[in-house]
Structure formats: structure tokens, C-alpha cells
Amino acid sequence: MHINNRKPMMSANSIGHFAKMFEQQEFYLPHKSHLLNLNYIDKYLNGGCVVIGNENIPVSRSKRAPFLKMIKNT
DSSP: OOOTTSOOOOOSSOHHHHHHHTTTSSEEEEETTEEEEGGGOOEEETTTEEEETTEEEEOOHHHHHHHHHHHHOO
16 A cells, blocks of 8 residues: 555455445545545546556556546546
8 A cells, every 4th residue: 555655554454345344435436456646646547547656557447437537527
């Protein structure tokens, strides 16, 4: 888990736990191993990656269309 301005943290909880915890906020699960805060996205690359800082985070093919729809609405 990466938290703004802090070192990465480990958690015993699954990513699904955090996805449910933040489902009413501006978070999205674009891939089975990443949960994104939509407010921190720098850009989307056409190859199916989101850039946050210097990290490229994949967006799965099955979640690409709903993801693009979501970020257009924010």
C-alpha cells in the first residue's frame, strides 16, 4: 500500500477489503492488484496504463471501458 508522502506499507487485509471500504469515495480497482485514488491520476496511456507520479499501473482489458467512462465523469 502506498500512501501519499509516506513509505509503502504492508497489510494483512486483501485489496478487496480496501475496495469495499472506499467504494463510496473516488477509488477504483483497475486491476486485481491495484486500488487507485482517482484524484491522484496524472494521465492515462492508450496502452491501458494509468500514470501516478512515476508509477505505471495497468488497467485490465475488462475494466478499461468502465474506467475511462468514470474518469471522464470526474
